[in-house]
Amino acid sequence: MSALRVANCSGFYGDRLSAAREMVEGGPIDVLTGDWLAELTMLILAGNRLKGRPGYAPTFLRQLEDVLGPCLDRGIRIVTNAGGLDPAGCAEAVHELAARLGLSPKVAHVTGDDLMGRPLDLVNADTGERAPAAPLTANAYLGGRPVAAALSAGADVVVTGRVTDAALVTGPGIWRYGWxxxxxxxxxxxxVAGHVIECGCQATGGNYAFFQDVPDLAHCGFPIAELRADGSSVITKHPGTGGLVSVGTVTAQLVYELGGPRYQGPDVVARFDTITLSDDGPDRVLISGVRGEPPPDTLKVAVNFPAGYRNTMTLVLTGLDVEAKARAAEEAIWARVPRESFDQVDVTLTDAGLLRITVMDADRRKAGRAFSSAVVETGLSSYPGFYGLTPPGDASPYGVYWPVLVPASEVRPRVFLDGEELPPVVQGEPVPGPIPAPIPGPALPEPPGGPVVRAPLGRVAGARSGDKGGNANLGVWAATAERYAWLAATLTTDRLKSLLPDLAPHRIDRHELPNIRALNFVVHGLLGRGVAASPRMDPQAKALGEELRAQVVDVPAALLPQGAAGEEPGA
Known part of the structure; x- marks a missing residue:
């Protein structure tokens, strides 16, 4: 049986609108899929719904308009989680679009993830805290079996709500191969294949540490997973598109938004410490050897609740005595609106001379113009060279993402085809019990000795970072076994904290993945209560990896590229 070619056309709500057409027209594919949902997206959709707007991602319909006809002609199935908080409404919108185009697709939608109205234990699965407010949304992460059921019933288009990102590939795999x-x-x-392609161009050279090695990044092609019956896959892209698929680009995506080596999901626990990557030709990387374990007896639920209002003002500090100017600016501002009057205040002075002040409060009036106008009023009675980047504005509401767990047996996916409900979906058998031991990785050489050179860590290592709720993830990898042996011996948790002092107050978990020559760090609480509530300038920790790569360390000269100061060749 030939491999199932699953093409991605969206990595987030707001990704390139032309991608669906590019993937359908660029070469043969069997399934067109894309990821529209993140924890923050569910909160955005909830806000839209409160304003009378759709609770799904309307950009999906814009993309679908370009490709629905060609997909029906060629037998390409479409699978999307763009249904968000209203899969049924999105499915109805697909029917309306199809009627306008003179087409008659079979459209399925998956529900059962929405747990609003049910009693939930709102204890945070990461921190142990109890949610301080009533949920605005509560959606369980469903797996791939409802998607497979819809495809098996003949659906041309499958619209889901909150499913795991990987379910958009696992579901078609179950449908094709009968797993x-x-x-x-x-x-x-x-x-694993789903994890690699779900973020779109991040698998094909986008946001890649060694971006100079990526050809025609401006026209980066989206990824394709050629999924085989045994679960192995080849990651590739359409010929003639920009970007790069290499062991390095795939490794970068494997460590993105990763916790430990046991990647838990509703269908299976994937052991990331068993992955083998190998070249399979130009722009082709084979993923094989992945081991699986039974899924846990719980499902994660993405809960969002309203948390208050926030406002940010940014001032520019130039010339001499920047730190003294920052103190003067703060004194002038807090003389008008006392700092202690707000529920939360964050003040950040960047190396570039930006003074960023964020206030949060349950009272919109306090966090609104009462604050921002007070900052502007200091304009002629503050530090020399005063100017700001933000005009006075009102506060905006923000919410908090709150992961909780529910028994898997209490969540029942439901699948509808053209409005008619299909038979109940049979899930996998969850298995409670102790966590199995890590699987031993390949033997590593001894870290090289000899002379050392002061050089940025990024000359011998790549990195990619992201957010996991209120935690940040920082993955670091090396291109060779020798470099990884040195990296694993050198980059301890304490060393990481010394290189990035902002991480020092936080608990950090360190995980080794020698099979892909990578380390993964989970920095607990760095993002506070999550992306929407984080006052950091980089609320999703996207730049954390590049900050680490810029740090200068003692590197064995034997590990550096020729010339020591030269650019790192692609991993």
Missing amino acids: GPGDLDALAGSV
């Missing part, structure tokens, strides 16, 4: 709950390794392989 049962016991086919753990095959399921795990599909989860």
Whole structure:
């Protein structure tokens, strides 16, 4: 049986609108899929719904208009989580679009993820805290079996709400190959493939540490996973498109938004410490060897609740005595609106001379113009060279993402095809019990000795970082076994904190993945209560990896590229 070609056309709500057409027209594919949902997106959609707007991602319909006809002609199935908080409404909108185009697709939608109205134990799965407010949304992460059921019933388009990102690939894999709950390794392989392609161009050279090695990045092609019956896959892209698929670009995406080596999901636990990557030709990387374990007996639920209002003002400090100017600016501002009058205040002075002040409060009036106008009023009675980047404005509401767990047995996916409900979906068998031991990785050489050179860490290592709720993830990898051996011996948790002092107050978990020559760090609480509530300038920790790569360390000269100061060749 030939491989199932699953093409991605969206990595987030707001990604390139032309991508669906590019993937359909660029070469043969079997399934067109894309990821529209993040934890923050669910909060955005909830706000839209309160304003009378759709609770789904309307950009999906804009893309679908370009490709629905060609997909029906060529037998390409479409699978999307763009249904967000209203999969049924999105499915109805697909029907309306199709009627306008003179088409008659079979449209399925998946529900059962929405747990609003049910009693939930709102204890945060990461911190142990109890939610301080009533939920605005509560959606369980469903797996791939409802998607497979819809495809097996003949759906041309499948619209889901909150499913795991990987379910958009696992579901089509179950449909094509008939994997049962016991086919753990095959399921795990599909989860890894789904994790790689779900962020769109991040698998094909986008946001890549060694971006200078990526040809025609401005026209980066979206990824394709050629999924095989045993769960192995080849990651590639359409010929003639920009970007790069290499062991390095795939590794970068594997460590993105990752926790430990046991990647838990509703269909399977994928062991990331068993992944093998190998070149399979130009712009082709083979993923194989992935082992799977039974899924846990709980599902994660993404809860969002309203938390108050926030406002940010940014002032520019130039010339001499920047730190003294920052103190003068703060004194002038807090003389007008006392700092202690707000629920929360964050003040950041950047190396570039930006003084960024964020206030948060349950009272919109206090966090609104009462604050921002007070900052502007100091304009002629503050530090020399005063100017700001933000005009006085009102506060904006913000919410908090709150992960909780529910028994998997209490969540029942429901699948509808053209409005008619299909038979109940049979899920995998969750298995409670102790966490299995890590799987030993390949033997590593001894870290090289000899002379050392002061050089940025990024000359011998790549990195990619992101957010996991209120935690940040920082993945670091090396291109060779020798470099990884040195990296694993050198970059301890304490060393990471010394290189990035802002991380020092936080608990950090360190995970080794020697099979892909990578380390992953989870920095607990760096993002506060999550992206929407984080006062950081980089609320999703996207730049954390590049900040680390810029730090100068003692590197064995033998590990550096020729000339020591030269650019790192692609991983």
